[in-house]
Amino acid sequence: MHSTISSSSFYTLLEPNHKPFIGHFIATKPSCSPLKKRAPLTTRALLSTSKETVLKDFHESRALKIISGLQNFNRDSVASVVTAADKGGATHVDIACDPELVKLAISLTSLPVCVSSVDPAAFPAAVEAGAMMVEIGNYDSFYDAGIVFSMEQIINLTKETKRIIPFVTLSVTVPHTLSLHDQVKLAELLEQEGVDIIQTEGGKCSNPSKSGVLGLLEKATPTLAAAYSISRAVKIPVLCSSGLSAVTAPLALTAGAAGVGVGSAVNKLDNIVAMIAEVRSIADSMNIAAKKHTTYDKKTLKL
Numbered sequence: 426m427h428s429t430i431s432s433s434s435f436y437t438l439l440e441p442n443h444k445p446f447i448g449h450f451i452a453t454k455p456s457c458s459p460l461k462k463r464a465p466l467t468t469r470a471l472l473s474t475s476k477e478t479v480l481k482d483f484h485e486s487r488a489l490k491i492i493s494g495l496q497n498f499n500r501d502s503v504a505s506v507v508t509a510a511d512k513g514g515a516t517h518v519d520i521a522c523d524p525e526l527v528k529l530a531i532s533l534t535s536l537p538v539c540v541s542s543v544d545p546a547a548f549p550a551a552v553e554a555g556a557m558m559v560e561i562g563n564y565d566s567f568y569d570a571g572i573v574f575s576m577e578q579i580i581n582l583t584k585e586t587k588r589i590i591p592f593v594t595l596s597v598t599v600p601h602t603l604s605l606h607d608q609v610k611l612a613e614l615l616e617q618e619g620v621d622i623i624q625t626e627g628g629k630c631s632n633p634s635k636s637g638v639l640g641l642l643e644k645a646t647p648t649l650a651a652a653y654s655i656s657r658a659v660k661i662p663v664l665c666s667s668g669l670s671a672v673t674a675p676l677a678l679t680a681g682a683a684g685v686g687v688g689s690a691v692n693k694l695d696n697i698v699a700m701i702a703e704v705r706s707i708a709d710s711m712n713i714a715a716k717k718h719t720t721y722d723k724k725t726l727k728l
Contacts, residue, residue, distance in 0.1 A: 475557045476621070479537045479594045482516040483622060483662035487713050488684025489674075490517040490664060491704055493692050495541040495563040497521055500529060505697050507533045513704025514713055519563070519686070522547045524554035531555045539596065543567075543574075545586040552593055561586060562598025562624050563688070565667075573602040576611045583618050596622035596664065601647055605654055612655045612663075623659060624686060625651035626667035638672055645673035649680050656681030671706040678711060685711065 482488040491510035493503045498521050510518040511534035518534060520526050522542035530538045531554075539558035540551040548559045561582050564574060583597055597620050599608045612623045627647025635643060645668050652665035665677035666686025674685045687707055694700045708714070 475537075476592070476594045479517070479558050480621060480662070483664070483683040486678055486683050487711065488517060488662070488664060489515045489704075489708055489711060489713060490519050490539065490666070490684065490686045491515045491691055492519040492541070492563060492666070492686055492688035493521065494566070494688065495521055495543075496566045497692065498523060498526065500526070502692070504529060504533060505700060506692050507536075508697060509691055509700035509704050510534065511536055513701045514708035515704055516684070516713070517558070519560060522551050522556075522559075524550045527551050527554040527556045543582060545582060545589050548586060548590055548593070552590055556593075558594040558596060559586065559590065560596045560598065560624065562596065562626075564598060564600060564626070565688070568602075574600050576603065576607060576614070579611065580614060580618065583615060583620060587619055591619075594621050596620070596624050598624040598626055598666070599651065599655065601625075601627040601651065601667070605650060608651050609654050609658045612659050616659045616661050620661065622662050622664055622683075623655055624664040624666050625655060625682075627651055641670050641672045644668040645670070645676065649673065649676055652677055652682040653680040656683075669707075671703075671710040674707050674710050675712075 491506060493506035497503060503520050503526050507518050507520070507530045515536065517537050517539055518530060519539040519541055520530055522540040522544075527538055527540060537557040538555060539560050540548065540556045541560040541563040542548060543561060552559065561579065567573070579597065579600070583595070586595060597615050599611050599615070601608070603611060608625075615623060625648045627650070648665055648667045648669065652663050656663040662683035663681065664684045664686050665680065665682035667688070669677060669685055669687055670690055674687075677685050685707070687704075690707075691700050691703050694703060
């Protein structure tokens with residue numbers, strides 16, 4: 426039985442873990458940070474350039490973000506996921522919101538690093554450490570605890586994040602626990618708030634009855650449906666995530682997504698070789714390398 430998250434239940438369930446995203450759920454007066462005030466023009470210009478870099482692959486419908494997990498603070502595990510993303514042909518990597526993990530990630534890859542959290546006050550330190558994108562989402566671990574997020578809470582988290590770090594690329598996950606109609610409505614509201622990317626989900630609510638390819642298609646159905654519906658309602662890029670594989674990733678692009686997010690299909694594997702192979706398989710299914718070369722050729726012709 427799911428329950429909507431409240432401040433009291435948030436602290437009760439998560440405070441003993443002492444993770445970086447734990448703090449005031451919707452902070453009204455977060456601690457001071459240089460990025461929380463109006464950014465100097467030079468900083469704003471740098472962040473604007475970073476945003477163009479981060480969004481480039483989304484605008485070309487070839488984004489592949491590999492996700493290590495919002496509550497995965499194991500350095501070895503995160504290092505393996507980041508390495509797999511880098512070597513396997515991904516375009517972005519998504520890790521837990523922790524400055525030290527960000528430093529670790531950027532030492533292993535030149536891919537844009539995204540950090541995930543549900544605490545806006547945790548983002549500035551990670552951005553200062555080198556994260557180029559932040560994600561309100563990757564809620565899987567909360568669902569395991571029976572916690573869900575309401576539309577109002579997600580809008581509040583978004584507004585607070587935009588207030589604290591207004592010039593950083595922001596992605597927000599639309600929960601699959603909402604009806605498809607409400608998922609579309611929330612996506613439209615998030616676009617109005619200035620969100621750069623909408624991420625879908627659905628793998629957690631899907632229980633395939635078949636094995637093999639049929640099972641993979643069943644697993645991906647909820648997030649594919651969300652990507653199809655939301656991408657037709659908003660102008661910003663939609664990242665189709667949760668429950669996807671090399672079989673279903675191309676379907677996400679056909680449904681209207683600008684890219685794919687993959688988590689457990691990679692981070693649950695037990696060795697780096699298998700992880701790299703899985704990322705490469707998904708990247709190949711999306712023709713990412715081919716699209717990259719095509720884009721380069723078009724630019725060369727214009728020159």
